[in-house]
Amino acid sequence: MAWSRVIGAVAGLVLLVAPVPAAAQTQKAGPPPVTVPALSNWAPGEGSYAFARSTRIVARDQESREVAGTLADDLRAAGRGTVPVVRDVAPRTGDIVVDVDPSAARLGAEGYELRAGARLTITGRTDTGAFYGTRTLLQLLAQGDRVPAGRTVDVPEYKERGVGVCACYVHISTEWLENLVRDMAYQKLNQLLLELKVKSEAHPEANTWGYYTKDEIRRIVALGEKYHVEIIPEINSPGHMDPWIENRPDLQLTDSDGVKQPSRLDVTQQAAFDYYTSLIDEYAQVFPATSWHMGADEYMLGSDFAKYPQVLAYARQKYGADATPQDAFIDFVNRVHAYAATKGKKLRIWNDGLTGANTVPVTAGTTVEHWLNVAVKPSELIAQGYPVMNASYSLYLVRGGFHSDTKGLYDQSWDPRGFEGEKLTSRTGITGAKISLWPDNGRGETENEVAVLLDPALRHIAQATWGSPHPDATYAEFTARARAVGHAPGWRDLTRVPLADGTYTFRGGGVTRDLQVARTPDGYVTLKSATSGRCLETRSGKLTLNVPLEPGSAVTEETCAASNTLQRWVPVPAPGGYELVNAITRMAVHVTDDGHLVQYPPDQRTPAVWQVTAR
Template structure:
């Protein structure tokens, strides 16, 4: 998470860096070698050599596999379904057979590693459409291009391309910190990422802990949910990079551990800060890391390490200076203690065969007695304030990723200026306080990052919508090569015409039409959802012998508002603990409140569930459940309590007009 005060100091820097960036090569729209028109895809093909004739996908077309491993075989079967959505035809997938005109040939050739690398592919279009990769990932990226090529009329002009990414890390970051973001949302994100050949997803998220059950208040993901995210990422050839932030931003873990919180000179604890002077603090953090990595099972770990001290906060905690002096000598500073803690975590994860990543803002340019381990990768987001510049970090021989503030999408705050970045020719060489003249080998790539600083300011569907163009921009900037259009307006027009990945819209977001309904608990003798009184702030619950109607209206971002026809007030979550504005307390009572069109806690997700509906708050992602002892509606976690499923019946209630979640109920 990033502090609002820090953001205000760096907001302008991203634009300055973007304007200062060296322009990417720009070709006339659709032009490549010899002026030949290249197919328009995103990210654009690195090069295109025109040929004769064309490829035509037809009724007899097949997907033919040549030396494919199990992963490419599975990808080919999924490709057949995606082609059905794109072209209306479902090709047969065959192996060990000669290809024929009209076939799509997927070839895996490890001997092409020298020129195609791990992720590149060779595309050849003529009587057949051939995709060759040295690895299954290279072949998969080629099939993403095939889907875009065939989207219009099922034809591809004759020609060939060798398409290899310029940067090996092409990323997206999502802070599911303090809040829970739905698995459906993550699946759609990864599907769209794959369509753009983005290959890395950083997720800061809490795994529900058995090591420390006290930290398991809402916002967490169960271990089974994490395993589901891992399977999804593998399906889309995306590397996951998980994070539990430390030693700062740990309040969601340290709330139940005051003994591990750093205390200032007056003895006042700082809940977000882990006391790095205590060995048990390191043991606590690494126990969480080990438990999380057991289910994430990734090759790298991100420990955050950002904003532990902001400004000159170290003097408020003199014990850190004392600890540094005792451990490293008279010339030591609190920064040495901080870097030493990071290095200890690095040693811990390296012992398990993994690599470590950190944010850059805690790494100051002045001399230290303790140097940051060289194998630690740095994600550079913040400039100024004495922090090391990217060129300095790269000169040390360490890997650096461009995660600049100018690439941020913050709920209720700064949102990257995609059009300005595109038109200025932004590239991963442009950081917040420095633009590199040439591309160094240790610059790994760049990513956009989504933060929930004002979590109740936007729904996850709204974040999804505003991320559409940033995703495509970062994909183009990191894949490299000529820009697909000279100006942003044309770039966006192309991106919108290509649209989302096949299958992206599978989620049914509005199973119920707008109208007035009575919400009755599913099952025999179901009780009706009704307000307890007439005033704002009164609870809402499931009661017997009561008829109450709710006006359901579909919102622009794919949720519902539920307004009581009796009181004119809206279903809301106002009670209980909040983090970043999100009502995250399990068991918090639902109330009716004055309706406000821009209040996101009044938006509800209705999901079809066996002929009934489950009701989930759009911000908290907690489900509506009747409290056992009195029927009051409360929000509960899906892994702890079954939700109260409801049937929506037209008002006034009749014996025959049951509105189900299919057919005529759809808008």
């Protein structure tokens, strides 16, 4: 790693490390303690730091106290008991000292210094830097009560270290997202980009399933703020807009045959722009992020501009006879950029819409997330002054499809300079990198299965964006490093099933069913009728990405199939019994007045509470 060489994301800035004390110089240098990301400039000392029942967290000032409070919360969640946070006291043996020192310029915006000896001291120039020092401490204490004496200065290579999640069609549980935020922070990742739908008050016609309530988003954002993970929202536009405009044909782009296109927003209409910016305003109520991601990818996926002559006419009317249809698309991007700027937000877009067929440039300052190899290369974008993030397709995990080859990337010493179609030699202009989780076949894998697949990719992107991409000689050694530090304090095992395998009588909503409960390998249950021998499943209604997302669609008994993820259920404890939530749709079973089982979002219909007794 190179935190001794680089401050933040600024390439080439040399960090001078203070001389190692003579006592440490006489000691034979040992390997750094095990962390993810790994420490590279560890200067060993004599002895060790010991965490004990008498340990206190000494906070130097108010900023330090907030970091110390979070550390105390996490120590308690990790089973370390209640560790008091104190101020204005002299530290003693066994104490943890947290200090925010604005004069420590060498640490940059996110770096920290950690010194372990009779007591352990963490110093950051900012509260974020100090916070990351506490993540290192938690990882060390996850391996035992003692930390070897020594010192490190740990500064990230890249400013943006992220994960992108598309919950834009198929719902992802808030519990899963909260686990992700905790594990991201634990490994010093700082940016979660969420493409999702927030339940709209301004546009209730758009509230088909897949949305999150504003209170749910507020809880996730609050967790992100506590753990220094900025959560940036995305509403993909002007393509992939069908979750928002399927019930708004007046805003859909119409092709030359007069056919409405539910996935394409009509960029030639002022009403379409007003609609989209009203969503920005509504999202701002729950997302305080300083960025707005508008997607801007695949607008003409499966078609081309020739099918929409009105787009070319709009571009020429606005930009002259030499304008192209692509200019109308870029015009929409730039107008959103300008609007977002009035709200204090910087714009982010995907790169594939930048084909070079435009005469109108994208507004300066727009961050381009490069995922696909198209005509305009990352080096050209950087030369034109655009901040570029590496969101390479090789870093994707597609639910039920392509999975990133983390071992292959590690063995190749991949780092954020390695884009699709181009490998750069300099970090200049590259903001960082992210992995992306996509739901293309939403029923292909359950959330718990995705979590297992995600874990090594998460550790790898943390390593490659913070420091050296190859701290261990083999991938097996790197994965052993990850196992040693484990998950973040407060991370919940979502594979635990509260019902033992067996046959039970379920009573709820005036309905009684005798069901055989069997745990699945990924931590859900199947519910097999003791009468028919068939399994409960939701399959009716409108399918999106192979998933029945329509509220009110039936829950029926179907032929059991071990591979059918729509037959997997989550028994959620509730007062008086359990609610039954589908593992894929995340909708709960509701019993209608005539005794039928249907699925609904819990804010639309009250889930049935099932009293469960063993037979």
